[in-house]
Amino acid sequence: MSDITSKPLxxxxxxxxxxxxxxxxxIAQTLAHAGANxxxxxxxxxxxxxxxxxxxxxxxxxxxADMSRPADIEDMxxxxxxxxxxVDILVNxxxxxxxxxxxxxxxxxxxxxIAINLSAVFHAMRAALPAMRERGWGRIINIASVHGxxxxxxxxxxxxxxxxxxxxxxxxxxxxxxxxxxxxxxCPGWVLTPLxxxxxxxxxxREGLSADDAKRRLLGEKQPSGQFVTPQQIGELAQFLCSxxxxxxxxxxxxxxxGWTAQ
Ligand code: NAD
Numbered sequence: 001m002s003d004i005t006s007k008p009l010x011x012x013x014x015x016x017x018x019x020x021x022x023x024x025x026x027i028a029q030t031l032a033h034a035g036a037n038x039x040x041x042x043x044x045x046x047x048x049x050x051x052x053x054x055x056x057x058x059x060x061x062x063x064x065a066d067m068s069r070p071a072d073i074e075d076m077x078x079x080x081x082x083x084x085x086x087v088d089i090l091v092n093x094x095x096x097x098x099x100x101x102x103x104x105x106x107x108x109x110x111x112x113x114i115a116i117n118l119s120a121v122f123h124a125m126r127a128a129l130p131a132m133r134e135r136g137w138g139r140i141i142n143i144a145s146v147h148g149x150x151x152x153x154x155x156x157x158x159x160x161x162x163x164x165x166x167x168x169x170x171x172x173x174x175x176x177x178x179x180x181x182x183x184x185x186x187c188p189g190w191v192l193t194p195l196x197x198x199x200x201x202x203x204x205x206r207e208g209l210s211a212d213d214a215k216r217r218l219l220g221e222k223q224p225s226g227q228f229v230t231p232q233q234i235g236e237l238a239q240f241l242c243s244x245x246x247x248x249x250x251x252x253x254x255x256x257x258x259g260w261t262a263q
Pocket of ligand 1: 017018019020021022023024041042043044065066067068093094095096116117143144145146187188189190191192193194195196
């Protein structure tokens with residue numbers, strides 16, 4: 001029961017990839033409010049993100065690793081350990097999307113999505129696990145998607161990558177099962193972030209819809225709640241996975257999807 005305090009993660013360090021916007025920033029903010037120092041990553045406004053995290057009274061560092069480059073990822077994990085002494089919590093969140101039928105799917109988009117959404121998760125786990133094992137505690141949280149468990153037309157690379165993340169999560173959980181390191185995946189449905197805004201804009205342009213009608217159409221097609229999941233809700237689920245109550249959650253694929261995959 002020791003971690004039921006207002007700052008249950010005080011003294012811990014969390015590295016959240018792709019955390020200059022959207023879900024990653026929401027998770028970083030939640031973990032910062034729980035007391036963790038944060039290593040931010042991503043191509044958005046790094047200074048603004050650092051300021052937001054420091055406002056929670058913790059320390060923050062931004063590393064600009066390109067998650068499609070294994071050497072950058074190793075450098076980022078090394079820099080985090082050098083700066084804060086540890087990466088106790090690794091949240092693999094960085095991701096990109098491209099929507100197109102298979103026969104027209106640009107090969108460079110396939111390669112980039114597999115590199116950033118899937119291979120980067122492997123490289124970050126590979127780099128972070130040895131120090132977690134040395135310290136005898138760790139949390140790896142992979143942000144997969146409903147598309148890790150079901151498909152959608154037009155999203156071949158994304159769906160393949162996210163299914164791969166779920167498989168990798170299970171293997172990681174088995175390889176750490178005899179330790180205090182856990183590996184789990186979170187599978188969000190629609191969350192209103194820049195990644196989804198692009199798809200809303202494309203739908204509005206294609207169908208001649210207003211922005212609000214395009215949002216309603218998008219949700220109506222897949223998400224029975226009719227509401228977007230929020231980055232804060234995903235952050236709080238990630239925080240729960242860092243608690244002692246989750247010590248025996250291993251290899252789980254936690255859906256937070258407004259009922260998308262219940263259908
Ligand atoms: P977003 O576009 O708001 O944020 C993506 C983040 O990743 C940004 O900080 C961006 O700079 C960073 N990034 C992109 N390419 C990078 C690279 N090569 N190297 C380093 N950083 C890079 O997207 P989001 O919606 O917050 O998505 C975050 C994660 O959540 C992704 O893995 C996505 O697949 C997943 N997800 C999103 C939704 C949704 O509805 N938004 C649903 C399910 C899963």
